[in-house]
Amino acid sequence: KELQYEVKQGRKGFGIPGLDEMLSDGLLEGTITLISGGTGAGKTILALKFLLEGAEKGEKGIFLSFEEPAAQLLNTARHLGWEMDRHLAEGRLDIKFISPVELDVDKHAFEILDMIREKKVERFVIDSISSFENSVSDLQKYNDYLWALGQQLRRRQINTIFTAVNDDPFSPLIVSKTQISLTIDNIIILRYVEENSHIKKVLGILKTRGSDHDKALREFEITPNGISILGKLDRADMLK
């Protein structure tokens, strides 16, 4: 009874050369990953790419957005040369947009789980749990709900990404006051750093529960060709 569920051993990648290697071939199957970073750091795009990579392999995905409507996401994808339209049309991808003003956790919680079950979803994104947190008045309730949701997702072995917004985009602080670390298996941190009068983006993997990972901090770029992982930066103390 204690051993409620199996832990799968497969890997679910982003299809981003460099990043999948850093994760020892992708995220461990059935785990929940937090992508944390300031506004504009690339959380939405990284999470979107995770679903698109799944869709390429025939895995169904749902992108639950509390921030940008589908049109916006579609547009972003087009600019990056990603075939999101096709996957949407052919049913491998679904975007569910709930504005923060409309969000009613008690009501939507069931819908989300139903949707995941019905559609046999394999990859799932919530962008962002910060919006979600803001719309729940009571922190305890938020923690409980997140935990329960996490349990359901884990039991169903859904490969999940939560994004979280750092209020200060230049600080590495991740999660505080909430019990989110209980729900999360893996943590990817995105940060702005300044080097040479340029704002650059850096990515690091802080934790992968039950698995090894690369400990390097790498610069990455979002360009019209998508996301590229670059080398190390000269700057020291990026995480201070």
Added chain:
Amino acid sequence: KELQYEVKQGRKGFGIPGLDEMLSDGLLEGTITLISGGTGAGKTILALKFLLEGAEKGEKGIFLSFEEPAAQLLNTARHLGWEMDRHLAEGRLDIKFISPVELDVDKHAFEILDMIREKKVERFVIDSISSFENSVSDLQKYNDYLWALGQQLRRRQINTIFTAVNDDPFSPLIVSKTQISLTIDNIIILRYVEENSHIKKVLGILKTRGSDHDKALREFEITPNGISILGKLDRADMLK
């Protein structure tokens, strides 16, 4: 139904050489931009220039000011050699000043939207949403209102600029505790830095949703000839 509105692909510039290039030819059409900076950093002047550039191209603009009355803005424009008077006279520009003491959000919200609709406004500025925030007692209400306003502006494809005041003019902290990042597509940060016993101004683009942008931090100057984007500063760690 989810894909409520089209995302336009045109660009709306500031008419400031250097800045428009940094934005890949201007701001993406129909998006909402935040200009954040300390007092005196140049937020008002930058936002004004955005409207004037539109007026030059025949696009109608409204400048909603909670800080300076029209006479003040006119005077500033004259000193910078900008033909604001003509655009005002010929109806391409309108300045609406509401003192923070008089501001009644519930009443003015409708008026603003009506005004935008009637006048077929294409460029719109609120200077500043910080004043606006201060006059709403309830943060949740402020967030909801901003979101709703943002939705209306986006649906009508209005090219919008919000300015926001940083309490500490020498820190890069931008937006916190409010859900403004949900409403905002692009972020331009203005900062004071000290170099060589001089107070200098620096501009950087932190985020442009769905579009590439220059990652450089550039010095800029406000002189009697207007705004000029200069080169890089020697000082490192401007954003720390």
Added chain:
Amino acid sequence: KELQYEVKQGRKGFGIPGLDEMLSDGLLEGTITLISGGTGAGKTILALKFLLEGAEKGEKGIFLSFEEPAAQLLNTARHLGWEMDRHLAEGRLDIKFISPVELDVDKHAFEILDMIREKKVERFVIDSISSFENSVSDLQKYNDYLWALGQQLRRRQINTIFTAVNDDPFSPLIVSKTQISLTIDNIIILRYVEENSHIKKVLGILKTRGSDHDKALREFEITPNGISILGKLDRADMLK
């Protein structure tokens, strides 16, 4: 109706060589200036000099003091070799001292405005608005009152200086939590810096609404001969 008042183009100086040059010949006529600094930084003396310079030119001035009684100010002026006594005697200068304990904003507000109107005052100082703030229980009321006062002063084109006390004399933080930046056109910051085991004073102009200004940070001295603007300091990062 929106263009409620004219913006004058004249300049009002301090009569301090170096400082007036930094301000492009003085403060723009009819504007409100904030002098911010720690205790002992020189706020009172700078504000006093502004009135004395006006008196020399025949412009009437009122110094509204919440900190030091007239005798104290007179004494300071005498030590600095300033002819305040004569200007007081000949009616070009008036000192109104209200102790913070006695201050009753609702009552004094009208008196102040009456006094300014009756005496055809051209230069006006409040030393300090921090004392003033402390005696108003409600921050919102303080903001509203300051705004209203600012509007009256601006409409009457009074050249006004407000001083404000920084709690930490070695930090550049200026104004926070209050909406004072709405009321203020120009900001002069005074700071202590330590160089070579000496406490030195530094002056910088952060903002002049609608006008250019020097961006340098200069050391200044208060000596028995008055205020002198000196050169640059070797120390870097004075504003950090």
Added chain:
Amino acid sequence: KELQYEVKQGRKGFGIPGLDEMLSDGLLEGTITLISGGTGAGKTILALKFLLEGAEKGEKGIFLSFEEPAAQLLNTARHLGWEMDRHLAEGRLDIKFISPVELDVDKHAFEILDMIREKKVERFVIDSISSFENSVSDLQKYNDYLWALGQQLRRRQINTIFTAVNDDPFSPLIVSKTQISLTIDNIIILRYVEENSHIKKVLGILKTRGSDHDKALREFEITPNGISILGKLDRADMLK
């Protein structure tokens, strides 16, 4: 009556070469140890290894988890090449998982103590007391409960490890606002440090009540072969 219990003199090791040496052959028998660190620092794995080392020597252990279910822990152990399955099967190890949502301190407190007594447990882990703290509404009650639990464990001479989560994984701050230092005999701190664009892990022993310990800060690694203590890092000021 004051001298309520004997203090044993034996040692209980982790079976990790390097770490046991740092502790002068292991933790003093019958003491309570805090392992403190950010998320992903290795607290769970270190605590698990402590129990497995005991199991190898025939000492019964209980792992009370408020964070990860047994399956997750089993999986982690397998990946690290540890024979946790065998010890579980043969009754030398027990994992008790209570989800933070279900945790009812008043009820579970007795159960835990009963379990420890019945099963003649010699090594005991609570992972983590931070989760535990979050589920008790009243800080005073939490402190009292922790103290009482600590007393019981000490009286029964149980070799105990508590883990605690640092909210900021890059800061050395350990315990605050709670009276946990009263209950704790030994403190091991785990920290992330950044060196050379890599996130590294560092371990130090801050305190061992009544015993000497190594004062070095050592890098350590979690690899598919388990935990290895490495040498010193070049980086200075790791604890700042």
Added chain:
Amino acid sequence: KELQYEVKQGRKGFGIPGLDEMLSDGLLEGTITLISGGTGAGKTILALKFLLEGAEKGEKGIFLSFEEPAAQLLNTARHLGWEMDRHLAEGRLDIKFISPVELDVDKHAFEILDMIREKKVERFVIDSISSFENSVSDLQKYNDYLWALGQQLRRRQINTIFTAVNDDPFSPLIVSKTQISLTIDNIIILRYVEENSHIKKVLGILKTRGSDHDKALREFEITPNGISILGKLDRADMLK
């Protein structure tokens, strides 16, 4: 009526070579001075010396202590080779000790002023106003009382020293949240600095209302021979 009191021009020294020079021959007559510093910085000893110097010149002094009883102060003076006993015996000096527990501001306020008037006191010390602040429940009341007391002392031209305790002895922060800067004419700051593995003491004059002063930061020592002002320290940034 405004010019309620004369400002005297004489000087009142400490009798400490070096310090009196820094103050241009002593504190301006009839002013109120704040000595601020961490615990053990030397506030009590400096204030005591001020009274003893007066006593040597035949000026009556009262030391109002909320911290140390007379015996303690006497003992300290003896160790420093100061003839406090004689001055006490001959009535030139009086020590009034009120324990913080007994202090009743409303009652003692009158007593203090009566005492000062009756005894024709010329020098007066309150050690410390921090104790005093702690025993007044209401900050506003404390501010009002301090202001009123200051006014009385100034009107009677009493040469007054207030000491204030910095909570963090290694920070230069002086006075905050209270309106004490209104009451104070001069500020002397005492600080600990660390140089060369030694804790040293540094003294600086931050402000003297209406008078010039030395801007140097000097090391000082308390030895069995009393207080000596030493030279400059090599350490830079003592005030950061």
Added chain:
Amino acid sequence: KELQYEVKQGRKGFGIPGLDEMLSDGLLEGTITLISGGTGAGKTILALKFLLEGAEKGEKGIFLSFEEPAAQLLNTARHLGWEMDRHLAEGRLDIKFISPVELDVDKHAFEILDMIREKKVERFVIDSISSFENSVSDLQKYNDYLWALGQQLRRRQINTIFTAVNDDPFSPLIVSKTQISLTIDNIIILRYVEENSHIKKVLGILKTRGSDHDKALREFEITPNGISILGKLDRADMLK
């Protein structure tokens, strides 16, 4: 009446070569000393040694512990080669342990003072007043009680040590928000510093009321042979 008690001139040492010298032959008789430091810094051991040194000289001592039961302290002493058992047996030393959960200040306050009086105690330790503070709900009450206790101890000329826990073991912050500095005559600070990838301990004397002391910061070690004062550390800015 003011001179309520004599100030003795003898010295009470720790019996630790180096430390007694730093204190000019020990603590001044009849004074109250604060030992402040993070957890594990050595407060308990230092305070214990103070009592043992007294016992060696035939002076009775009481160790009032809110943190560790007698057995624990005995064990620690044994490991350090100290003959605490003998002193306990022969009545020169007494350990009174009150668990923080049981502590009832109103009740225990009398008991403590009775005990001190009856047993003609000459040295007294409270380990720690932080635990004590935590168990008093009202800060004002805590301050009053501490003051009253301090007065009693001083009147009886008891050589007293209070220990206090710093929440952040790597910061030099000592005492804040409480009026403890009123009660304390001497302050010894213990700190962790990091040098060369090692956690080292440093000791400094911040204040000795009425007496000279060494201003050096010295490394110290707790080894199986007891406490040794070592030399200076290379690291600068240990107190920052």
